[in-house]
Amino acid sequence: MSEISPHIETQNLCAYYGSTQALEDVSIIIPRNQITMIIGPSGCGKTTLLKCLNRFIELEENARVEGKVLIDGENIYSPYVEVTEVRKKSGLLAQRPYPLPMSIFDNVAYGMRIHRLRPRHEIEQAVRHYLQVAGLWEEVKDRLHAPASQLSIGQQQRLCLARGLAVQPEIILGDEPTSALDPISARHIEKRLVELKERYTIVLVSHILRQARRLADYVIFMYMGKVIEAGIAQQVLSAPQHEKTQAYISGEF
Amino acid sequence: MEKRDFLKSNIQTPESRRAKLDQRVRRAFWLFSGIPLILALLILVALWLKSQPILLTHPITKLLFGSAWKPQRGEFGFLPFISGTIWVTLVALVIAVPICVLTAIYLSEYASGRLQRLVKPLLDLLAAIPSVVYGVWGVLAIVPWVQNSIAPLLSQWSYIFPILTKTNPTGYSVLAGGIVLAVMVAPFIVAIAYEVLQTVPFGLRQASLALGATRWQTVKYAVLPKAATGIFASIILGCSRALGETMAVLMVVGNVPQIPRSIFDAAYPLPALIANNYGEMMSIPLYDAALMSASLILLIMVLGLNIFSMLALRHVLRERV
Numbered sequence: 072m073s074e075i076s077p078h079i080e081t082q083n084l085c086a087y088y089g090s091t092q093a094l095e096d097v098s099i100i101i102p103r104n105q106i107t108m109i110i111g112p113s114g115c116g117k118t119t120l121l122k123c124l125n126r127f128i129e130l131e132e133n134a135r136v137e138g139k140v141l142i143d144g145e146n147i148y149s150p151y152v153e154v155t156e157v158r159k160k161s162g163l164l165a166q167r168p169y170p171l172p173m174s175i176f177d178n179v180a181y182g183m184r185i186h187r188l189r190p191r192h193e194i195e196q197a198v199r200h201y202l203q204v205a206g207l208w209e210e211v212k213d214r215l216h217a218p219a220s221q222l223s224i225g226q227q228q229r230l231c232l233a234r235g236l237a238v239q240p241e242i243i244l245g246d247e248p249t250s251a252l253d254p255i256s257a258r259h260i261e262k263r264l265v266e267l268k269e270r271y272t273i274v275l276v277s278h279i280l281r282q283a284r285r286l287a288d289y290v291i292f293m294y295m296g297k298v299i300e301a302g303i304a305q306q307v308l309s310a311p312q313h314e315k316t317q318a319y320i321s322g323e324f
Numbered sequence: 325m326e327k328r329d330f331l332k333s334n335i336q337t338p339e340s341r342r343a344k345l346d347q348r349v350r351r352a353f354w355l356f357s358g359i360p361l362i363l364a365l366l367i368l369v370a371l372w373l374k375s376q377p378i379l380l381t382h383p384i385t386k387l388l389f390g391s392a393w394k395p396q397r398g399e400f401g402f403l404p405f406i407s408g409t410i411w412v413t414l415v416a417l418v419i420a421v422p423i424c425v426l427t428a429i430y431l432s433e434y435a436s437g438r439l440q441r442l443v444k445p446l447l448d449l450l451a452a453i454p455s456v457v458y459g460v461w462g463v464l465a466i467v468p469w470v471q472n473s474i475a476p477l478l479s480q481w482s483y484i485f486p487i488l489t490k491t492n493p494t495g496y497s498v499l500a501g502g503i504v505l506a507v508m509v510a511p512f513i514v515a516i517a518y519e520v521l522q523t524v525p526f527g528l529r530q531a532s533l534a535l536g537a538t539r540w541q542t543v544k545y546a547v548l549p550k551a552a553t554g555i556f557a558s559i560i561l562g563c564s565r566a567l568g569e570t571m572a573v574l575m576v577v578g579n580v581p582q583i584p585r586s587i588f589d590a591a592y593p594l595p596a597l598i599a600n601n602y603g604e605m606m607s608i609p610l611y612d613a614a615l616m617s618a619s620l621i622l623l624i625m626v627l628g629l630n631i632f633s634m635l636a637l638r639h640v641l642r643e644r645v
Contacts, residue, residue, distance in 0.1 A: 165527055169531040181535065185541050
C-alpha cells in the first residue's frame with residue numbers, strides 16, 4: 072500500500088463549549104485524496120472535530136479551541152490566516168441542504184462571484200461544469216433561473232455540492248450529508264463523493280457503520296471527545312485493536 | 325336550558341362528553357376571536373353614520389382635497405390635516421427605518437449573545453414609556469434643538485432643497501414631531517425586524533460562510549433576502565403606529581391648520597385635530613360630524629395601509645415560492 076500523505080493534521084486539538092470539554096487532545100492525520108470517515112456514538116465530538124477543520128467552531132457561542140490544525144502544513148488558527156480563506160479551502164455539506172435564497176444558477180455562481188474567481192463571461196460555463204460534476208445538470212438545465220428552493224431535497228444537496236465545488240476547494244467536509252435524504256438520493260451523493268476523491272480530500276462524519284464500510288478509505292473512531300483508534304478503514308472496521316472500537320463495531324452502543 | 329343540557333351530558337359516556345366539551349370550547353374560541361373584527365366593523369359603521377351630516381352636505385372631493393378649514397363659515401377641508409399626518413409619518417420613517425433596520429441587523433447578526441440579552445429588554449422598555457412623557461421630552465429637548473441648532477444648520481441648503489426652508493420662528497414643527505415619533509416607533513420596528521431575522525435558519529448563514537463569504541456578504545445575500553418581507557412588515561407596523569400616535573405629536577407639531585411645505589413648518593395631523601377639539605366648540609354646526617369624519621379618514625388610512633401591505637406581502641411571497 073502506498074504511503075499516506077497527510078493533507079490535514081491536528082496537533083493536541085482541544086475544544087471547549089463554555090466549561091465542557093468537547094475534544095480532548097486530538098492528534099490525527101487526514102490523508103490526501105481519500106475518504107476519511109469520523110465515526111462514533113452521538114455526542115462523541117465527531118461534528119465538533121469537523122467544525123474545527125473550517126473554523127466553524129468559532130460561530131458557536133463560548134466555544135474555545137486550543138492546539139493546531141494544519142492544512143498543507145499551515146496552522147489555520149494562526150492569527151495571520153484569514154478565516155474566509157480557510158473556509159474557501161473546503162466545501163461543506165451540512166446535514167440538510169440550505170440553498171441560498173436565489174436561483175439555481177446564482178447558487179453555484181455565488182462563491183465565484185464573492186471571491187471574484189472568474190471573469191464574468193466564464194461563469195456560465197463554470198456553473199454548467201460544476202452542476203455536471205455534482206450530477207445535477209441534466210435535471211436542472213432547463214430551469215437554471217428558477218428558485219433553488221423548488222428543487223427536491225436530494226437535488227438541493229447536490230446543488231450544495233456544486234456550490235461548494237465552485238469555489239475550487241481542496242477538501243470536502245460532510246456532516247452526515249445523507250442523513251436527511253431518501254435512500255436513492257443518498258446513494259447519488261455517495262456515488263459523487265467516491266468519484267470526487269480523485270481530486271479532493273474528503274472528510275465525512277457518519278454514524279452509519281454500513282456507510283463507513285461502503286465509502287471509507289480511512290477511519291477515525293471517537294468516543295467521549297477522544298480519538299480511540301484511527302487507521303486504514305479495512306483494518307479498523309474488520310480487525311479493531313481497541314476494545315471500545317470492537318464494542319462499537321459489533322453494535323454494543 | 326343550558327344547565328339541563330349539561331346535566332344530561334353528565335350521564336352520557338365519557339367519550340361523548342369529551343367530544344361535546346371540545347365542540348363547545350371551539351365555539352367559544354371562535355366567538356372570542358371574532359370580537360375584535362366585529363368591534364372594528366362597528367367602529368367603522370358608527371363613524372360613518374356619525375359623519376353623515378357632513379358627508380351629505382359637502383362633496384367628498386371638497387372634504388378630502390379642500391384646504392380651507394373655517395368651521396364657523398361651514399368650510400371643512402381636511403387636506404391640511406391629512407397632509408400633516410402624512411408629512412409627520414414620513415419624516416418619522418425616514419429617520420427611524422434606516423437606524424432601526426441596521427440596529428436589528430447588528431443585534432441579530434453581529435452582537436454577542438450577551439449583548440443581545442442586555443439590549444433587547446432595554447429596547448422593550450423604550451416601548452413602555454407613556455406617550456405623554458415622550459411629548460414632554462419633545463417640548464423640553466427636541467423643540468428647542470430644532471429651533472436653535474437644526475433649523476439654522478439645514479436651512480442653509482434650502483436653495484437646493486425647498487423642503488428645508490425655515491419659515492417658522494419656533495421649533496414646533498413637522499421635524500420635531502417626526503423626531504419624537506421616530507423614537508417612539510423605533511422599539512417596535514427593531515423588535516419585530518430582530519425577531520424576523522432570528523427566524524432565518526442558522527444553517528443558511530453557515531451555508532454562505534462555508535463558502536468563505538464574509539459576514540456582511542452573508543447578511544446581504546443570504547439573510548436579508550430571506551427576511552425582507554418580514555422587515556417590510558415591521559416597517560408597516562411602525563408606520564401604522566406613527567399614523568395614529570396622538571399625544572406626543574400634538575405637543576410638538578405646532579397645530580396650525582396649513583399644508584406644510586417644509587419640514588420646519590408647523591403641521592396639524594388628524595389625531596391632534598380630533599384630540600384637541602372634541603368636546604369643545606360643539607356649538608358650531610357640523611363640527612361634531614366633521615371630527616367624526618376626520619376619525620373615519622384616519623381609520624381608513626391605517627386600515628388601507630395595512631390591507632395594501634398585506635396584499636403586497638402576499639404577492640411577493642407567491643412569487644418567491
